[in-house]
Amino acid sequence: MNKLHDINLDGIGSINGGGYRNIKMTGVGTILNDITCESIILEGVSKVIGNINCRDAAIEGTFNCKGSIEANDVIRINGYSKIDENIQGREVNVDGKLEVKGLLSGDKIKILFLGRNKIKEIGGEEIIILQEKKSLVTGLIMPNKLISESIEGDTIILENTDCDIVRGKNVTIKGICKIRKIEYEDEIHIDERSKVESIVKI
Known part of the structure; x- marks a missing residue:
């Protein structure tokens, strides 16, 4: 079995879908498909063309998800977010729009x-x-x-x-x-x- 690795994007760019350990995306970034990870941090202007499945998520800034966000633990959203499908977490904290x-x-x-x-x-x-x-x-x-x-x-x-x-x-x-x-x-x-x-x- 392949070992999951971390991925960090700082600036402008995109991340392919798939399985990762920890994801941090800062700046202007896009996740191109469904993604599975332990934790995900999105800061700035971010977009996900698919679903997020994770342990916990922290989203700050302007965010657009074309699918759903599903977390086993905590989801924190700060800023303006638009979700086309569902949000599910043990604890969901939202501050913004x-x-x-x-x-x-x-x-x-x-x-x-x-x-x-x-x-x-x-x-x-x-x-x-x-x-x-x-x-x-x-x-x-x-x-x-x-x-x-x-x-x-x-x-x-x-x-x-x-x-x-x-x-x-x-x-x-x-x-x-x-x-x-x-x-x-x-x-x-x-x-x-x-x-x-x-x-x-x-």
């Missing part, structure tokens, strides 16, 4: 968002979605909002989120949310500034 066309899932999910964000579906045990407080000036130019079709978890805390349906055991709806329907098991708290059309205890 995010668009996911599929499902974002993890045991623990924390999103501090900036600007207009869109994630089709979110699922996990603990889900915390909050507006980035340092974005007051940006918020006047482009409203801060996270839009999702469904959010499902055990403990859910939402702020400035528009969602069709929210399902959880313990649900906290903070300011300026618009929710069509909430289904909850144990406890629910709703800020008076938010609008919820239907609440069902299950």
